[in-house]
Amino acid sequence: MPKLGMEPIRRAALVDATIAEVGQAGSLDVTVGQIARRAGMSSGLAHHYFGGKDQIFAAAMGHILSMYGGAVRGALARAKTPRARLDGIIRASFDGDSFRPEVISAWLNFYVQAQTSPDARRLLHIYQARLRSNLLHDLRPLLGVGAPDAAENLASLIDGHYLRAALGNDPDAAEKAADQLSAALDSMLGAAR
Amino acid sequence: MPKLGMEPIRRAALVDATIAEVGQAGSLDVTVGQIARRAGMSSGLAHHYFGGKDQIFAAAMGHILSMYGGAVRGALARAKTPRARLDGIIRASFDGDSFRPEVISAWLNFYVQAQTSPDARRLLHIYQARLRSNLLHDLRPLLGVGAPDAAENLASLIDGHYLRAALGNDPDAAEKAADQLSAALDSMLGAAR
Amino acid sequence: MPKLGMEPIRRAALVDATIAEVGQAGSLDVTVGQIARRAGMSSGLAHHYFGGKDQIFAAAMGHILSMYGGAVRGALARAKTPRARLDGIIRASFDGDSFRPEVISAWLNFYVQAQTSPDARRLLHIYQARLRSNLLHDLRPLLGVGAPDAAENLASLIDGHYLRAALGNDPDAAEKAADQLSAALDSMLGAAR
Amino acid sequence: MPKLGMEPIRRAALVDATIAEVGQAGSLDVTVGQIARRAGMSSGLAHHYFGGKDQIFAAAMGHILSMYGGAVRGALARAKTPRARLDGIIRASFDGDSFRPEVISAWLNFYVQAQTSPDARRLLHIYQARLRSNLLHDLRPLLGVGAPDAAENLASLIDGHYLRAALGNDPDAAEKAADQLSAALDSMLGAAR
DNA sequence: AATGAATGAGGATTCATTCAT
DNA sequence: GATGAATGAATCCTCATTCAT
Numbered sequence: 001m002p003k004l005g006m007e008p009i010r011r012a013a014l015v016d017a018t019i020a021e022v023g024q025a026g027s028l029d030v031t032v033g034q035i036a037r038r039a040g041m042s043s044g045l046a047h048h049y050f051g052g053k054d055q056i057f058a059a060a061m062g063h064i065l066s067m068y069g070g071a072v073r074g075a076l077a078r079a080k081t082p083r084a085r086l087d088g089i090i091r092a093s094f095d096g097d098s099f100r101p102e103v104i105s106a107w108l109n110f111y112v113q114a115q116t117s118p119d120a121r122r123l124l125h126i127y128q129a130r131l132r133s134n135l136l137h138d139l140r141p142l143l144g145v146g147a148p149d150a151a152e153n154l155a156s157l158i159d160g161h162y163l164r165a166a167l168g169n170d171p172d173a174a175e176k177a178a179d180q181l182s183a184a185l186d187s188m189l190g191a192a193r
Numbered sequence: 194m195p196k197l198g199m200e201p202i203r204r205a206a207l208v209d210a211t212i213a214e215v216g217q218a219g220s221l222d223v224t225v226g227q228i229a230r231r232a233g234m235s236s237g238l239a240h241h242y243f244g245g246k247d248q249i250f251a252a253a254m255g256h257i258l259s260m261y262g263g264a265v266r267g268a269l270a271r272a273k274t275p276r277a278r279l280d281g282i283i284r285a286s287f288d289g290d291s292f293r294p295e296v297i298s299a300w301l302n303f304y305v306q307a308q309t310s311p312d313a314r315r316l317l318h319i320y321q322a323r324l325r326s327n328l329l330h331d332l333r334p335l336l337g338v339g340a341p342d343a344a345e346n347l348a349s350l351i352d353g354h355y356l357r358a359a360l361g362n363d364p365d366a367a368e369k370a371a372d373q374l375s376a377a378l379d380s381m382l383g384a385a386r
Numbered sequence: 387m388p389k390l391g392m393e394p395i396r397r398a399a400l401v402d403a404t405i406a407e408v409g410q411a412g413s414l415d416v417t418v419g420q421i422a423r424r425a426g427m428s429s430g431l432a433h434h435y436f437g438g439k440d441q442i443f444a445a446a447m448g449h450i451l452s453m454y455g456g457a458v459r460g461a462l463a464r465a466k467t468p469r470a471r472l473d474g475i476i477r478a479s480f481d482g483d484s485f486r487p488e489v490i491s492a493w494l495n496f497y498v499q500a501q502t503s504p505d506a507r508r509l510l511h512i513y514q515a516r517l518r519s520n521l522l523h524d525l526r527p528l529l530g531v532g533a534p535d536a537a538e539n540l541a542s543l544i545d546g547h548y549l550r551a552a553l554g555n556d557p558d559a560a561e562k563a564a565d566q567l568s569a570a571l572d573s574m575l576g577a578a579r
Numbered sequence: 580m581p582k583l584g585m586e587p588i589r590r591a592a593l594v595d596a597t598i599a600e601v602g603q604a605g606s607l608d609v610t611v612g613q614i615a616r617r618a619g620m621s622s623g624l625a626h627h628y629f630g631g632k633d634q635i636f637a638a639a640m641g642h643i644l645s646m647y648g649g650a651v652r653g654a655l656a657r658a659k660t661p662r663a664r665l666d667g668i669i670r671a672s673f674d675g676d677s678f679r680p681e682v683i684s685a686w687l688n689f690y691v692q693a694q695t696s697p698d699a700r701r702l703l704h705i706y707q708a709r710l711r712s713n714l715l716h717d718l719r720p721l722l723g724v725g726a727p728d729a730a731e732n733l734a735s736l737i738d739g740h741y742l743r744a745a746l747g748n749d750p751d752a753a754e755k756a757a758d759q760l761s762a763a764l765d766s767m768l769g770a771a772r
Numbered sequence: 773a774a775t776g777a778a779t780g781a782g783g784a785t786t787c788a789t790t791c792a793t
Numbered sequence: 794g795a796t797g798a799a800t801g802a803a804t805c806c807t808c809a810t811t812c813a814t
Binding site: 224225226236237240245246 | 786787788789790791
């Protein structure tokens with residue numbers, strides 16, 4: 001059965017399986033065996049490719065973040081005006097992949113990890129810095145000197161609404177949250193005029 | 194030398210020890226033995242009083258929430274005007290006990306738990322409902338019909354800033370976050386005029 | 387089933403079981419599970435009492451050495467003249483417990499360990515120093531200034547014969563080795579006259 | 580790019596790598612993967628050439644013994660008188676290759692193996708018989724009927740001093756041991772006159 | 773000949789939980 | 794009430810060995 005060039009395939013399969021298992025369990029209390037089984041291989045192979053459980057988790061989180069980054073980039077590319085671009089950023093956090101239960105679970109556990117794992121914390125700060133920078137870029141032409149504070153607030157608003165929508169019971173929570181955020185953004189822009 | 198009336202003392206000691214251990218570990222990966230040792234008793238006794246690990250965690254989380262509730266109530270009682278009361282609510286989330294590392298850790302893990310544990314989720318919803326209701330009560334006289342949306346946004350803003358301050362590296366983050374929130378609230382109130 | 391004050395009993399049982407298992411396997415490739423089973427307990431309990439495999443091995447080796455030390459002390463106490471005491475030391479290495487297969491196995495593995503484990507090496511040096519000192523004490527009156535070299539040679543002779551007898555096929559090798567050593571000692575003493 | 584006639588090269592590389600790895604680890608706890616990597620090939624190939632771990636070890640031990648045999652033969656060829664030849668045998672055990680750490684490690688582990696592996700034991704007995712025969716051949720003209728016992732003692736003395744020198748901390752131990760052995764041999768020869 | 777993908781058994785260690793005392 | 798002895802399942806990780814290519 002062994003084939004050549006399996007490494008990237010196996011690694012991707014393990015990353016996907018990790019996200020799925022963590023999503024299903026809701027926590028990082030997932031065994032390497034479970035992940036490997038879901039990825040269709042032995043636990044030994046999982047270790048062979050990643051070296052250990054922590055590295056598997058790290059790769060999975062990296063994947064989540066890069067997917068989110070891609071979604072944001074896509075939204076930014078599609079939008080033309082600053083206002084539309086801001087809306088794109090907001091939507092990217094609540095649309096599609098970003099709001100799947102397993103992605104939510106990854107985020108929540110990521111926050112927990114960020115307390116103690118320097119790697120996780122670094123990754124998180126990169127995400128936060130990029131989000132702030134994206135928001136600032138498009139808020140600046142609209143708000144001028146008020147942009148930095150507004151960016152900070154908008155970023156927090158996104159995280160806060162994400163958290164509430166993610167842990168609520170309303171299936172439409174994501175959409176409503178995005179709408180509400182958009183309206184709040186209008187207020188912020190309107191108040192400055 | 195068993196004593197009478199030890200139960201509440203033992204339970205409180207275990208709850209405190211749990212919060213401390215979870216705070217130190219940054220995650221729920223703490224053993225009953227560690228908790229019991231820190232509480233000055235055997236692991237068997239911990240089971241005797243709580244029945245199992247999950248119940249110990251549940252009790253600890255309940256304690257955190259009730260402490261936070263107390264802080265909010267205190268702040269509300271001290272303030273006189275709606276605006277001051279809103280500020281009190283904000284400050285209660287970033288002052289004193291609420292921002293100790295072990296309390297932060299408890300919150301983050303609480304979010305994780307809320308995904309899968311009905312008990313945790315229920316507790317979380319109670320906290321959220323109470324927060325919204327408190328905010329609404331004082332926003333209503335200031336904003337009228339805009340109050341519900343504003344309450345929702347303010348609540349998210351609090352959670353989002355809490356998250357960012359908690360996982361940042363700035364030791365003054367909590368204070369700054371509270372100031373920024375207060376300013377954002379001023380904006381919200383000003384925009385409505 | 388739990389009882390009080392089991393610790394020394396359990397520890398002794400584990401030490402005995404370790405010596406027996408290592409002796410049976412001929413090497414340190416013995417699992418904690420095997421040792422624990424032979425000692426009549428679970429592997430978890432073995433860890434509870436010793437902390438880990440290495441410490442179990444260390445305790446077993448310490449036991450072997452102290453048994454040997456006891457045998458030498460006994461032989462020295464029983465003998466009256468220097469010559470008889472030297473013979474007692476020789477006999478103690480080839481008599482009784484010292485030549486049981488599991489003790490032989492322990493010694494051989496001990497030599498291997500001594501290469502890399504500082505603890506084992508220290509223990510070995512203590513054994514060697516004590517042997518040399520014992521021999522010297524009784525050779526001095528017989529050989530004067532030639533005693534130190536003779537002690538060194540006699541010690542090596544003991545170890546060398548032990549090794550050869552231990553790994554030979556002759557069931558009477560130990561006895562013959564002791565006789566031959568005794569004769570060699572006579573030669574050494576005679577030559578000096 | 581498989582090549583023809585690689586077999587002896589591969590086998591030799593694996594034997595060398597085994598000795599080096601065992602020497603570095605101080606024990607037989609080395610993996611086939613480590614050995615193969617050091618030998619510059621895959622673990623699969625190591626199995627292909629040797630069939631399994633045990634056979635790799637056996638080949639390595641055979642190599643050690645044949646090197647030692649060669650050293651002894653060389654020393655014997657260079658010496659002219661019986662006394663000088665005996666000295667040559669002694670020196671061969673403490674000079675050059677025989678006292679390198681990895682060779683020491685191989686010997687110690689060889690003793691351990693000899694307890695349970697018939698192959699190792701046979702090899703060991705061949706070494707011992709050859710050593711005894713060599714010693715006897717040159718002791719006979721010097722000691723006559725006392726030669727057999729003297730050969731046995733001298734052989735044990737060599738092993739014993741080797742062991743002590745190998746596990747001591749003195750870097751000059753090998754040289755000193757050889758000198759001391761030589762002096763002891765003089766005593767044995769002098770005593771018989 | 774040579775690789776390295778793949779397996780799966782095995783082992784040390786940890787831990788929640790139970791229970792005799 | 795209180796202890797800590799005891800268990801055994803569970804988990805991560807390692808490794809010899811096999812095998813398709």
